[in-house]
Amino acid sequence: xxxxxxxxxxxxxxxxxxxxxxxxxxxxxxxxxxxxxxxxxxxxxxxxxxxxxxxxxxxxxxxxxxxxxxxxxxxxxxxxxxxxxxxxxxxxxxxxxxxxxxxxxxxxxxxxxxxxxxxxxxxxxxxxxxxxxxxxxxxxxxxxxxxxxxxxxxxxxxxxxxxxxxxxxxxxxxxxxxxxxxxxxxxxxxxxxxxxxxxxxxxxxxxxxxxxxxxxxxxxxxxxxxxxxxxxxxxxxxxxxxxxxxxxxxxxxxxxxxxxxxxxxxxxxxxxxxxxxxxxxxxxxxxxxxxxxxxxxxxxxxxxxxxxxxxxxxxxxxxxxxxxxxxxxxxxxxxxxxxxxxxxxxxxxxxxxxxxxxxxxxxxxxxxxxxxxxxxxxxxxxxxxxxxxxxxxxxxxxxxxxxxxxxxxxxxxxxxxxxxxxxxxxx
Numbered sequence: 001x002x003x004x005x006x007x008x009x010x011x012x013x014x015x016x017x018x019x020x021x022x023x024x025x026x027x028x029x030x031x032x033x034x035x036x037x038x039x040x041x042x043x044x045x046x047x048x049x050x051x052x053x054x055x056x057x058x059x060x061x062x063x064x065x066x067x068x069x070x071x072x073x074x075x076x077x078x079x080x081x082x083x084x085x086x087x088x089x090x091x092x093x094x095x096x097x098x099x100x101x102x103x104x105x106x107x108x109x110x111x112x113x114x115x116x117x118x119x120x121x122x123x124x125x126x127x128x129x130x131x132x133x134x135x136x137x138x139x140x141x142x143x144x145x146x147x148x149x150x151x152x153x154x155x156x157x158x159x160x161x162x163x164x165x166x167x168x169x170x171x172x173x174x175x176x177x178x179x180x181x182x183x184x185x186x187x188x189x190x191x192x193x194x195x196x197x198x199x200x201x202x203x204x205x206x207x208x209x210x211x212x213x214x215x216x217x218x219x220x221x222x223x224x225x226x227x228x229x230x231x232x233x234x235x236x237x238x239x240x241x242x243x244x245x246x247x248x249x250x251x252x253x254x255x256x257x258x259x260x261x262x263x264x265x266x267x268x269x270x271x272x273x274x275x276x277x278x279x280x281x282x283x284x285x286x287x288x289x290x291x292x293x294x295x296x297x298x299x300x301x302x303x304x305x306x307x308x309x310x311x312x313x314x315x316x317x318x319x320x321x322x323x324x325x326x327x328x329x330x331x332x333x334x335x336x337x338x339x340x341x342x343x344x345x346x347x348x349x350x351x352x353x354x355x356x357x358x359x360x361x362x363x364x365x366x367x368x369x370x371x372x373x374x375x376x377x378x379x380x381x382x383x384x385x386x387x388x389x390x391x392x393x394x395x396x397x398x399x400x401x402x403x404x405x406x407x408x409x410x411x412x413x414x415x416x417x418x419x420x421x422x423x424x425x426x427x
Contacts, residue, residue, distance in 0.1 A: 019047070027054045034059045035089060057098035057125075058118070060086050079105070086114055096121040104131040112139040125150040129176070132157055143167065143189070154178055156233075161185035165192035172198045177234060179205030187213040194218070203227045205234040209241045219247040226257035228279060245298075253299065259288050259314065265298030274299045277308040280317070289318055300325040307344075309336035309363060316340035319347060327352040331386075334359040337395045342373030345404075355382040360401065362394035371400035375407050383412040391419045 018026070030038040030052055038052040065082040082103070099118035101111070111130060116139060118126070124147055130136070138153070140162040149169050153159065154176030161181065170193040180186045186209070190199065196216045200223040206212065214222060222245065226236040242262040243255075251270050256277035278295070281288050292314055299305070305327070307315065312335055318324060330352040335341050337360050349355065360371075390408060395401050408415060 019045075023051060023054070026051055030055045031057055034061050034064060036061070036064045036085065039089065053092065056096075057100065058089065058093065058096050059100040060089075060102065060114075061100075062103040083110060090114065090117045090121075093121055096123050098125040098127075099123045100127040100129075102129040105133065106130065107133050108136050108139075111136070115139060116141055119145050122147055124148060127152040129154050130157070131155060143192075152176070159185065159189075161189045163188075165189055167193045168195070170196055172196075174198075174200040175202070175204055176200075177203045179207070179234065180209055182208050183211050183213070187211075187215070191215045197221065199223070201225070203232070203234055206236050206239045206241055209239070211242045211244055213244045213246075215244075215246040217247070217249065219250055221252040222247065222250055223254045224257065225254065225277075228258060253302075255295075256308075259291050262291055263294045263298055265295070268298065269301055271299060271302040273304045273306075274302040275306040275308075276311040278311045278314050280310070280314040293318055293324075297325045300327055301329050302327070303329050304332040304334075305330055306334040307336065309338045309341075312336055312338055312344055313340045316344040319343055324348075324351055328354065330355055332357040332359070334361060337362045337371055337398075337401070338369040339372050342371045342400060345371075345373060346376050349380040349382060350376060353381040354386050356386050357389045357391070358387065359391040360393065360395055371395070371398055371404065373400045373404050375403075379411045383408065383415075386414065387412045388414055389417040389419070390415065391421065393421045 026048075030041065035052070035055075035058050038055055042049045042052055060082075062079070062082045065078045065085070083106075096118050099115075099121075101114060103111070111128075111132060115126070115128065119141060123145075126142070126148055127150075128138075129152070136157045137160055138157070142148075142151070143162055143165045144167075146166060146168050148167055150172045151167075151170060152172075152174040154174075156177055158179045158181055159175070165188055173190070173193060173196060190196065190213070193216065195218050197218055198221040199214065199216065199219060200221075202223065202225045204226070206226070212224075224243070227234050228237055229235050236257055240261045242264070243260045244264045245268075246266050248267060249270055250268050252273045253268075253271065254275040258279045259281050276295075278292070280292075296315065296318075315324075317340075324347050327348070330348075331354055333348055333352065333355055335345060335348075341360070345360075387408070390405065392401060392405075405418060409418070
């Protein structure tokens, strides 16, 4: 009995504290809840009844209906329940700055009806994550709604782009696990966004693409991350296409895929951060090496460069055939340690005269491999003038790494920090 009174006091105290918060503070809390849960708070009291309607975002997720915590439910009933809920909520709203829809197995009619209802409410951020029926086709109205500043589209449907696209305010475009119809459609979509600043293309289907062209004068961030899994329908394992980038304002580039058919990166004078996770194709080594060299020359102006273990393996093979470019602006270099890393590290030290920070990282997949590093014939310029910090993640006990550190401590004249960190869990 005493415990019940204490529980009631605690509950009342908590309610009192919450009730003293301003309405907009409570609205900000509800903003981070899915709409189903936000609407559920309306039963708490008269004051809460309409607070959810002030939240500037609708977030519909059918998994909250299809997989309720209290046990399995009839799939048909839960599907109808979700549809009715979305319809009722949309009818009550006239202004929706942000609209998020996550659902499965719905047809074009229902999904597009909800999207169009959101567009009529002046939506600015549109986040659609659906696994629709095979015949799904996204409404063309999305590509002509001029108020949109953010679009995220996914997944498992073919992106059919109309002949006319007009997205004058779009700043962020994220495409996840969708299939491109052809070269022209995706090129047209990107080039019709004159103020686009961020483009993310992840795990998308490229089987119909021969040239993937990114032309965006204001673009600052470009992420191209493809699936390499044999089990993935959108894997690029058997896709060969060229990547063309015309983005003079680009600052950040991350690229993960097999070596493409070719690279044309234009002039990238503003590059700050570059990350590569590139897998080598075994067929046609000479041609593959030339393509990799074009990729490296394309990012030679970057200030920070990170190479995965697979990228280290791929780029290390270039030393047998070509001279690598000079990285005159590079101040930060991260390499994943494996048996190919040592020779490539020497080349980067020699070709990066302004390098200040060197990071050697060990991932679990390369745990048992050695650095295989040998000192260069002469002390690189970056050691004499600029290298200030070395970070070792999980590789400080390797014999060749110890030899490298001894060499750096002896020859790096301004080195003032060597950090030895354990391997990160799950890396």
